[in-house]
Amino acid sequence: MNALKAGRAGAYVFTYGSSLLFLIPVYLLVNLAIRPAGDFTPAFLPSIRATGDNFAQVWAQSGLPSAIATSMLITTVSCLAILIISTMAAYPLARSTAKLSTTTFYFFLIGLLLPAQVALLPLYLTMRDLGLLGTPWALIVLYVGGNMPFAIFLTTTFLRSSVPLEFEEAARIDGCSDSQVFLHVVLPLLRPVLGTLIILVGVGIWNDFFSPLLYLAGSGITTIPVAIYQFVGAYSTNWSLIFAALIISMVPVLTIYLVFQRYVIQGFAGGLKG
Amino acid sequence: MTTTLQTPDIVPVTQTRTHGPRRRRSSVGRTLWWFALPAVAVYLLIVIIPTVQGGYMALTNWSAFKLDANFIGFGNFITLFHGDSGAAALRTLFIAVATVLVQNAIGLLLALMLNGRLRGRNVLRTIIFAPMVVSPLVVGYLFKYIFGPPGTGAINVALKSFGAQQIDFLGNPTSALWIVILVVVWQFTGSTMIIYLAGLQGVPPELLEAASLDGAGTWAKFRHITLPLLAPAVTINLMIGLIGGLKIFDQIFAITGGGPAGSTETISTLIFKYFSQFGEYGLSAALAVVLAIGVAILSLVQFAVLRRQERNA
Numbered sequence: 001m002n003a004l005k006a007g008r009a010g011a012y013v014f015t016y017g018s019s020l021l022f023l024i025p026v027y028l029l030v031n032l033a034i035r036p037a038g039d040f041t042p043a044f045l046p047s048i049r050a051t052g053d054n055f056a057q058v059w060a061q062s063g064l065p066s067a068i069a070t071s072m073l074i075t076t077v078s079c080l081a082i083l084i085i086s087t088m089a090a091y092p093l094a095r096s097t098a099k100l101s102t103t104t105f106y107f108f109l110i111g112l113l114l115p116a117q118v119a120l121l122p123l124y125l126t127m128r129d130l131g132l133l134g135t136p137w138a139l140i141v142l143y144v145g146g147n148m149p150f151a152i153f154l155t156t157t158f159l160r161s162s163v164p165l166e167f168e169e170a171a172r173i174d175g176c177s178d179s180q181v182f183l184h185v186v187l188p189l190l191r192p193v194l195g196t197l198i199i200l201v202g203v204g205i206w207n208d209f210f211s212p213l214l215y216l217a218g219s220g221i222t223t224i225p226v227a228i229y230q231f232v233g234a235y236s237t238n239w240s241l242i243f244a245a246l247i248i249s250m251v252p253v254l255t256i257y258l259v260f261q262r263y264v265i266q267g268f269a270g271g272l273k274g
Numbered sequence: 275m276t277t278t279l280q281t282p283d284i285v286p287v288t289q290t291r292t293h294g295p296r297r298r299r300s301s302v303g304r305t306l307w308w309f310a311l312p313a314v315a316v317y318l319l320i321v322i323i324p325t326v327q328g329g330y331m332a333l334t335n336w337s338a339f340k341l342d343a344n345f346i347g348f349g350n351f352i353t354l355f356h357g358d359s360g361a362a363a364l365r366t367l368f369i370a371v372a373t374v375l376v377q378n379a380i381g382l383l384l385a386l387m388l389n390g391r392l393r394g395r396n397v398l399r400t401i402i403f404a405p406m407v408v409s410p411l412v413v414g415y416l417f418k419y420i421f422g423p424p425g426t427g428a429i430n431v432a433l434k435s436f437g438a439q440q441i442d443f444l445g446n447p448t449s450a451l452w453i454v455i456l457v458v459v460w461q462f463t464g465s466t467m468i469i470y471l472a473g474l475q476g477v478p479p480e481l482l483e484a485a486s487l488d489g490a491g492t493w494a495k496f497r498h499i500t501l502p503l504l505a506p507a508v509t510i511n512l513m514i515g516l517i518g519g520l521k522i523f524d525q526i527f528a529i530t531g532g533g534p535a536g537s538t539e540t541i542s543t544l545i546f547k548y549f550s551q552f553g554e555y556g557l558s559a560a561l562a563v564v565l566a567i568g569v570a571i572l573s574l575v576q577f578a579v580l581r582r583q584e585r586n587a
Contacts, residue, residue, distance in 0.1 A: 004492075007492070011383075011387055012387075012392075014383060014387070015383075015384060015387040015388070015392065015398065016398075018380065018384065018402075019398045019401055019402060022401055022402055022405070022460065023401060025416055025417065025420060025460065028416070028419075028420060028428055029416055032419075042428075042431045042432055042435050043419075043428035043431060043432070044428060044431075044432050085312045085313045085316065086313060088309040088310070088312065088313065089309060089310040089312070089313035089314070091306060091309055092306045092307050092309050092310050093310060096307065098307075100307075101307070101310075104310060104314065108313075108317065111317060111321045111322075112573065113566075113569065113570040113573050113574075114321060114325050114566060114570075115521065115562065115565055115566045115569050117542065117545050117561075117562035117565055117566070118324075118325050118328040118329060118332075118559060118562040118563055118565075118566050119320075119321065119324035119325045119327075119328050120324075120328065120545070120549065120558075120559075120562065121328060121331065121549065121555050121558065121559060122323070122324035122325075122327035122328050122331065123320065123324040126319070126323075126324060141316065141319075141320065142320055144316050144320070145316040145317055145319055145320020145321055146320055146321060148313055148316060148317040148320075148321070149317070149321070152313060178305045178306050179306065182306065182309075203406075203407050206409075207407075207408070207409035207410065207411075209409065209410070209411045209524050209527075210523060210524070210546075224409070225409050225411045225412070225524075228409070228411060228412060228415070229411065229528075232415055237426070239419050239426075242415065242419075243416075243419075246412050246415060246416060249409070249412055250408050250409075250412060253407050253408065253409075254404065254407065254408070256407075257404060257407045258400070261400055264403075264407065265399070265403055265468055268403075268406070268465055268468055268469075
């Protein structure tokens with residue numbers, strides 16, 4: 001019995017202890033960001049004279065305000081376009097029994113296996129030829145195309161397994177056209193999977209560093225990760241300032257996470273299993 | 275393909291509706307087939323055509339200095355094999371395997387604990403999962419400071435105030451590699467845990483109770499009931515972790531930049547380096563093809579294992 005008790009105590013120590021370990025970097029992040037310039041107390045000791053100066057300075061001097069706007073624009077437009085285009089495609093792909101439709105579905109699945117790096121340079125040249133380099137559109141088109149396989153996989157399999165055909169047949173009998181059925185019957189039923197999709201795809205787009213680094217280079221437009229990269233390059237030793245910038249960059253996504261926590265966690269669990 | 279085995283009753287709640295193929299004849303496909311056209315077009319433009327072009331480029335000696343590329347067959351792959359990318363590939367594999375093992379061990383233990391009645395378990399879940407939504411680059415910079423050089427890094431300053439020897443964590447190839455692994459584990463253990471938690475929803479409490487009544491201990495119950503039912507979650511976590519690990523880029527870029535002296539360079543950072551610094555487009559594409567093959571093999575293994583588990587379940 002004593003061994004059992006010891007085991008249980010060990011498990012509690014492990015759980016709470018590791019949660020604490022997860023928090024230490026966050027403590028350092030905040031602790032340093034609120035520290036006034038010229039305060040050289042060791043980082044682990046709490047900052048006594050807390051200040052918001054670093055945040056104000058970052059807001060005024062970094063490209064973050066406009067980068068946040070750009071990131072919001074790119075993420076929103078891309079997510080909307082992905083939702084619209086992928087659900088439209090998923091509907092006939094899930095419902096039609098034609099051979100071509102099955103083939104098309106598998107054709108999309110191939111995309112899940114192809115890593116983006118192979119397409120990197122040809123895609124860059126395509127964007128250049130289309131005149132999209134240095135504009136947010138390059139990224140939006142890229143994200144929409146790149147996320148199509150996963151989006152179509154998720155929505156099509158959900159339609160097949162969890163949306164009963166009966167509703168659509170009933171609507172058809174009541175005189176709805178095919179597109180009306182799609183709009184008024186199928187789309188509302190797709191809500192759970194669309195939530196998952198927005199969360200997974202949205203977080204990925206929001207945090208993507210590599211593509212904007214490449215496609216927006218030299219344009220003066222930046223997204224949040226690129227703005228952070230540039231800011232760190234410019235203030236490489238002023239960690240208080242850098243950490244204030246990191247916190248500002250994290251606020252939007254963490255706010256959304258905390259508000260929609262349950263859905264975010266469910267979305268990840270459901271989507272990654274998909 | 276037409277006969278799917280009936281899924282047994284012991285499945286997570288979300289899957290209870292999966293009975294056999296339920297596709298019935300429908301006319302939708304004929305009238306709404308054009309709904310799929312925008313998706314096909316953007317997919318061809320962004321994924322298929324550039325990938326095929328990239329695959330061809332890998333067989334040429336195209337570079338920033340040689341724009342009229344010649345077909346050189348597998349020459350790039352031979353160059354890669356002789357160059358430093360072999361070491362980078364092994365290192366990438368090591369990072370992937372190490373992160374996956376640590377992450378799954380901690381993630382599974384945490385999931386088991388947070389699945390039970392534990393004070394503050396929702397708060398703990400929120401905390402542990404939170405790093406997952408933050409940009410890997412940002413997380414990278416945070417840890418770059420924590421493990422910074424003697425005199426500035428948080429840990430080193432702490433070591434100094436205790437009078438201990440300071441350590442140049444990121445200046446040493448071995449410790450730099452382990453710090454990259456630690457950072458990935460810190461950020462993604464939460465998602466591993468969440469997938470295990472979802473898997474644990476599918477373990478019926480009655481079964482565990484029955485086993486307890488029959489005298490099974492904690493370990494026996496875990497080994498013979500929980501673990502077999504978690505098999506799909508294990509597969510998914512291993513594969514997501516391995517594939518993510520093979521592609522690792524942002525963290526390296528932020529923390530070590532591939533250094534010291536190229537000792538933390540991975541496949542993805544090398545692809546970027548060949549491409550942007552050296553202008554070796556063909557070589558860069560060839561390395562990307564190598565990565566693609568690795569990822570594709572892992573994905574197919576995952577698919578096959580999951581299918582077999584489903585059939586055996």
